[in-house]
Amino acid sequence: xxxxxxxxxxxxxxxxxxxxxxxxxxxxxxxxxxxxxxxxxxxxxxxxxxxxxxxxxxxxxxxxxxxxxxxxxxxxxxxxxxxxxxxxxx
Numbered sequence: 662x663x664x665x666x667x668x669x670x671x672x673x674x675x676x677x678x679x680x681x682x683x684x685x686x687x688x689x690x691x692x693x694x695x696x697x698x699x700x701x702x703x704x705x706x707x708x709x710x711x712x713x714x715x716x717x718x719x720x721x722x723x724x725x726x727x728x729x730x731x732x733x734x735x736x737x738x739x740x741x742x743x744x745x746x747x748x749x750x751x
Contacts, residue, residue: 671725679721686714 663671690710698706 667729671729675721675725679718682717683714686710 687710690707694703694706694710
């Protein structure tokens with residue numbers, strides 16, 4: 662898991678994208694649901710949209726983790742390249 666600083670940073674980078682996507686998806690989905698979907702199919706329709714929404718959220722989270730891992734690896738590589746070989750230290 663992330664520490665508090667990591668969570669705050671992830672929220673800063675991900676929040677607006679997710680919020681914008683949610684504002685685009687859910688009003689349209691509910692408009693379709695209540696306007697065109699028969700009553701008996703409204704719950705399955707909403708559940709299907711929710712499945713895709715949760716898949717999107719999982720993908721965004723995985724994407725954020727990969728970016729964070731790449732940044733950590735790059736900083737680790739930088740730290741390693743700053744270390745001089747033993748022969749050049751003498």
